[in-house]
Amino acid sequence: MDSYDDRGVGGRDGRVAGPDPGAVPTVPDPGAEADPRADPEPSRIPSQSPGTGTGTGGADPRGDAGSESRSGMAGLSFPYQVAAAVALAVIGLVTCTQLAMVFLHVAPSNTLTKQHGKGVDEWVYPEFEQNWKLFAPNPLQQNVAVHVRAEIAGPDGRRTTPWMNLSGEDGKAIRGNPLPSHVQQNELRRGWDFYLGSHDSQNRANGLRGSLSEQYIRRIVMLRLGEHDYGGTVERIQVRSEVRSVAAPPWSDEKISTKPSYRVLPWWNVTAADLPEGSADPKETDQ
Secondary structure: OOEEEOOEOOOOOOOOOOOOOOOOOOOOOOOOOOOOOOOOOOOOOOOOOOOOOOOOOOOOOHHHHHHHHHOOOHHHOOHHHHHHHHHHHHHHHHHHHHHHHHHHHHHHHHHHHHHHHHHHHHHOOOOOOOOOOOOOOHHHHHHEEEEEEEEEEEOEEEEEEEOOOOHHHHHHHHHHOOOOOOOHHHHHHHHHHHHOOEEOOOOOOOOHHHHHHHHHHHHHHHHHHHOOOOOOOOEEEEEEEEEEOOOOOOOOOOOOOOOOOOEEEEEOOOOOHOOOOOOOOOOOOOO
């Protein structure tokens, strides 16, 4: 029977058992003890098939990376690359043209649309018709100023003041003011728009809001006149608007007249309801 000693497993002939009896055993280090229960670890070198080596007959390990770098248009032949580039250029040109035509169609009237409006309409209609306008239906292209003059009853009799530019006073208060008030910016402008929207061209009220808009304008005017001392009592007031078209820019060939046009309202008698709060005399009656 074979015997076991403390240094390994083997027979009386001293040979070490292993997975391959014909292999030459590895000479152990004389200074190290071997585990009697550990078998020599078999070789883990993977077997290679004839076609997987790194020699001339094997596949190039960089083949996958090379195929990835040639993906997309780079993977096409030169004629196809040229055709793809031309197709992309045509698509980009058509897209930019479409965006520009639609923008001009929905934008307010300007120099380009006046000169090339027919071409824009031919491009847009009927496939790309739009039912809305950009920014505003009709942006303001005029400067509108509200003027007032008053009939003063004083010690020397009645007299009429020169026209006072109320819009100009608001403009002076706004210029250079980083935080202008809402009154300076919108009170007079919105009040005048209110009056124009509730009256016809003959200054006749076209609804129930007509008298309300007149009263609103009279109160604004009397507030502004109260800031000036005319040496008498304001008996009547008259309001007018001065409208001037905005001049064309220097690079435009458009001819626009900047001469003012006026809309003069009839004289209004000042009543106690038109005066600022606290300044009306309870005994004062309508003139």
